[in-house]
Amino acid sequence: MTIPKDTLLSLYRTMVRIRRCEEQLARSYAAGTITGACHTYVGEEAVATGVCAHLRDDDAVFSTHRGHGHALAKGVPPGALVAELFGRATGCSGGRGGSMHLFSPEVGMMGTSGIVGPCILQATGAGYSFQLKETDQVGVAFFGDGAVNNGAFHEGLNMATIWDLPVLFVCENNMYATEIAFKDSARNTDVAGRAAGYGLHAEAVDGNDVLAVYEAAGAAVARARQGGGPSLIECRTYRTRPHAEGMRDGGYRSQEEIDSWKARDPISAFAQSLLDDGAVTAADLQTIDAAIVAEIQEAVVFATDSPWPDATTVADHIYAGTV
Amino acid sequence: MAAREINFTEAAREALAAAMTRDPTIFVLGEGIGIRGGNFNTTLGLFERFGPRRLRDTPICERGFVGLCTGAAMTGTRPVVDFMFIDFILDSVGELTNQIAKIQYMTGGRLKMPVLLRGCVGIGGGAATHHSGSYYPLFVNVPGFRVVVPTTPYDAKGLLSTALRCDDPVLFLEHKSLLNVRGEVPEEDYQIPFGQARLCRQGTGVTVVAIGPLVPKCLAVCDTLAAEGISVEVIDPRTLAPLDMDTILVSVRKTGKLLVADESFGPCGVGAEIAAQVMAQGFDDLAAPVRRLNGVHTPTPYSPPLEAAVVPSMDQVAAAVRDLAAE
Structure with missing residues (x-):
C-alpha cells in the first residue's frame, strides 16, 4: 500500500497532538487544575489515529473512560477537550462530563463512558441506524481488553454479525483491565480469535504500528460501508502511564515491562521509519512538532480563560422539552 | 371522529402502526415481535407491512438490545423496545439508567433520546415472580424518563402516539389485566399530552x-x-x-x-x-x-x-x- 505523504504527515500530526495534549493534561492534573479523574492514552496513540483517519464526521465513534485520544483523533479541538477537563462552559460537554464523558456529536464523537462495555452496544446501534437509513456511515467502538470479558462484548458482536451491521469494533488490548492482567481474566486471551467465533471478520495487529492499524481499519471501514458487515481489530498495545493520573502504578506490572514498551513508542518508531524510508524530511516533522506545541499552549490558554458553567443551568436539558 | 369499540392492545397497536407509517425511522426490537406479532399481540400484522428491519426479532439479550437502541437513538432513529414482560427490563437497567437517561443532559441537549420502552406489568394469571413486576417507581426516581401507565384503550392509543413523537425516553407500561378491556377509540390518530391526569x-x-x-x-x-x-x-x-x-x-x-x-x-x-x-x-x-x-x-x-x-x-x-x- 502506497500512502500519500500528506496522509503520513497527518497520521504523525494526530499522534503528536494526542501525546502533547495528554502530557499537558497530566501536568494540569498534578497542578490541581483538573479536579476529577484523568485517564491518559499515552502509548496507545497509534490506534485511535490509524482508525479515525478513515472516518468522516458523520461516522459515529463510541469510546471508553480512556477516550481523550479518540476524541482528538475524531476531530474534537484540543481546546474543547482541555476546557472540559478544566470544567469550563466551553468544554465539549459544557463541563458536565470531564475526562470520562466527552461528547461532540458535531464531529461524530458520540461519547466516552465511565462504564465498561456500553460503547460496544451503542456502536452496534449506530450501525443499526445507518443500515435502516441505508447510508454508508459506520459505527465504531473503541474498548479495552477489560470489556472483552463483559457481556456487552458477546451481545454486541453477536447482534452486529447476525444483522450484518456496518460496525468496526476496535479492541485496544493493553494487557490490563485497570490493574488486573488480561491473562488472569480470561483463559483465551486471543481477542481476534474469540471474535472470529461469532462469525465476523477479525484480525490482530501491532497496535503500536500506526500503519498496521491504518491498513486494517481501512479495509474494515470500506467493507462496512459497502454492506460487508462488521469487523473487529485487536490492537495489541500498552499504556505507559498509570491507569489514571495520581494512581499508584506498582505491584501489578514491572518497570522492565513498562520500559520495554516505552522502547516501542509508536510515535518515535513511526517518525524513524518515515525518515528511514525518505518519505518525509526531519524538517517536515519538526514543523509539525512546533505547531502542535503551540496548539496545545493555545488550548490551555483558551480553557483557562473560559468561563465556568452557569450554575443556574444545572438542571437544563434533562428532557428534550414539554410534551 | 369515527369511533368504535376495540381493546387496549388493539388501540395501542393502531398508534404504533400509524407512527411507523408516518416515521420511517421507527423500528421495534424484541423477542417474538416479528412474524409472530408479539406475545401480547403488540405488533400483530405489522411484520407483513414493515418488514424484518423494522420489526426485528432479537436474541434474548435485553442489556444488549437496549444498549443497541441507545446508539440507534443517538444516530437519528427512533427505537421501540418491546420487552414482552417488563420484568426483563431489569437485565438492562445499567444501559437505561447510566446511558439512555443521561445522554440528553450530558450533551446539553445536542442529542435527543427518543427511545420507547414498553412491556406488560403487573400481577395476574399465575405468572409468578419473574413475570409479574411493575418496577415503575425505580424509573420515576431517575431523572430523564417519562413513565406512562395507561388504563383505557382511548388513553393507550393517545399516549402511545405521544410517546412516539416524544424526544425523551418513555416507559409505556401496560398492565396485563387491562389488555383485553374494550372501549371507544377514534380511528384517527390523536395525542394525549403527558402530565395531564x-x-x-x-x-x-x-x-x-x-x-x-x-x-x-x-x-x-x-x-x-x-x-x-x-x-x-x-x-x-x-x-x-x-x-x-x-x-x-x-x-x-x-x-x-x-x-x-x-x-x-x-x-x-x-x-x-x-x-x-x-x-x-x-x-x-x-x-x-x-x-x-x-x-x-x-x-x-x-x-x-x-x-x-x-x-x-x-x-x-x-x-x-x-x-x-x-x-
Whole structure:
C-alpha cells in the first residue's frame, strides 16, 4: 500500500497532538487544575489515529473512560477537550462530563463512558441506524481488553454479525483491565480469535504500528460501508502511564515491562521509519512538532480563560422539552 | 371522529402502526415481535407491512438490545423496545439508567433520546415472580424518563402516539389485566399530552388517586360507597413522570382526604411521593392523614390464593375509603 505523504504527515500530526495534549493534561492534573479523574492514552496513540483517519464526521465513534485520544483523533479541538477537563462552559460537554464523558456529536464523537462495555452496544446501534437509513456511515467502538470479558462484548458482536451491521469494533488490548492482567481474566486471551467465533471478520495487529492499524481499519471501514458487515481489530498495545493520573502504578506490572514498551513508542518508531524510508524530511516533522506545541499552549490558554458553567443551568436539558 | 369499540392492545397497536407509517425511522426490537406479532399481540400484522428491519426479532439479550437502541437513538432513529414482560427490563437497567437517561443532559441537549420502552406489568394469571413486576417507581426516581401507565384503550392509543413523537425516553407500561378491556377509540390518530391526569369520577368526600388496574377496581366500588353516603373522586394520573400534581391538589382542596391506590410496592413508591407533595403544597387542605394502599411488599407468589393475597382487592379499596371517610 502506497500512502500519500500528506496522509503520513497527518497520521504523525494526530499522534503528536494526542501525546502533547495528554502530557499537558497530566501536568494540569498534578497542578490541581483538573479536579476529577484523568485517564491518559499515552502509548496507545497509534490506534485511535490509524482508525479515525478513515472516518468522516458523520461516522459515529463510541469510546471508553480512556477516550481523550479518540476524541482528538475524531476531530474534537484540543481546546474543547482541555476546557472540559478544566470544567469550563466551553468544554465539549459544557463541563458536565470531564475526562470520562466527552461528547461532540458535531464531529461524530458520540461519547466516552465511565462504564465498561456500553460503547460496544451503542456502536452496534449506530450501525443499526445507518443500515435502516441505508447510508454508508459506520459505527465504531473503541474498548479495552477489560470489556472483552463483559457481556456487552458477546451481545454486541453477536447482534452486529447476525444483522450484518456496518460496525468496526476496535479492541485496544493493553494487557490490563485497570490493574488486573488480561491473562488472569480470561483463559483465551486471543481477542481476534474469540471474535472470529461469532462469525465476523477479525484480525490482530501491532497496535503500536500506526500503519498496521491504518491498513486494517481501512479495509474494515470500506467493507462496512459497502454492506460487508462488521469487523473487529485487536490492537495489541500498552499504556505507559498509570491507569489514571495520581494512581499508584506498582505491584501489578514491572518497570522492565513498562520500559520495554516505552522502547516501542509508536510515535518515535513511526517518525524513524518515515525518515528511514525518505518519505518525509526531519524538517517536515519538526514543523509539525512546533505547531502542535503551540496548539496545545493555545488550548490551555483558551480553557483557562473560559468561563465556568452557569450554575443556574444545572438542571437544563434533562428532557428534550414539554410534551 | 369515527369511533368504535376495540381493546387496549388493539388501540395501542393502531398508534404504533400509524407512527411507523408516518416515521420511517421507527423500528421495534424484541423477542417474538416479528412474524409472530408479539406475545401480547403488540405488533400483530405489522411484520407483513414493515418488514424484518423494522420489526426485528432479537436474541434474548435485553442489556444488549437496549444498549443497541441507545446508539440507534443517538444516530437519528427512533427505537421501540418491546420487552414482552417488563420484568426483563431489569437485565438492562445499567444501559437505561447510566446511558439512555443521561445522554440528553450530558450533551446539553445536542442529542435527543427518543427511545420507547414498553412491556406488560403487573400481577395476574399465575405468572409468578419473574413475570409479574411493575418496577415503575425505580424509573420515576431517575431523572430523564417519562413513565406512562395507561388504563383505557382511548388513553393507550393517545399516549402511545405521544410517546412516539416524544424526544425523551418513555416507559409505556401496560398492565396485563387491562389488555383485553374494550372501549371507544377514534380511528384517527390523536395525542394525549403527558402530565395531564384524567378525572375519572367526580366526588366530594374522598379523593382516590388510582394507578393502573386500581382505576377500574376503584371505579367498581364507587356506587356502593355512594349508596353508603361516601362520595369518591377518582383520579387516574396516566403518567407518573411527569406527574400532574395540580389536578390532585385541586381535588384534595375539595375533599380534604386522599388515598393513593397502587399495586406496586409502597416503600419509596408513587404514593409516598404524592403524599409528600400534598403535605408540602396542600397540608392545610388535609382533614386526615394521606393513606396508601399498595401491593404487599414481597416477591409475587404463584399459587392462586397466595397471588390474590398480595394484590389490593376491590374490598380493600372500599375498606380503605371507608376508613378514610370516617376520619
